Amino acid sequence: QVQLVESGGGSVQAGGSLRLSCAASGRTIDSYAMGWFRQALGKEREFVATISGSGRIRDSVDSVKGRFTISRDNAKNTVYLQMDSLKPGDTALYYCAARGRSITSRLAENYDYWGQGTQVTVSS
DSSP, X not given: OOEEEEEOOEEEETTOOEEEEEEEESSOOTTSEEEEEXXXXXXXXXXXXXXXXXXXXXXXXXXXXXXXXEEEETTTTEEXXXXXXXXXXXXXXXXXXXXXXXXXXXXXXXXXXXXXOEEEEEEX
């Protein structure tokens, strides 16, 4: 079992930055692909970014390319999402997820473990 705890959410103005962290426990995650997803009020959960177990492969949704960066520190068993140039449309509950394979995926159903989420609110 892998337990995931997100932190770093908050309220910022448009154009601001936040850094989300996802701390894993229970197992080392260096063989797990990790992902960030988000769910805005009244909308379905959507993929944001993913990173392979080694960290060499990264993928993100077009709407955040150039603004969000996913990274990981396997020595700390932690994954990060650096979010810059935030927009009101980025407002959502952000979830961290772990996949029991090292290969990245954009599909939520391919992830085995999920955190409780951290709220990000961006005001105009």
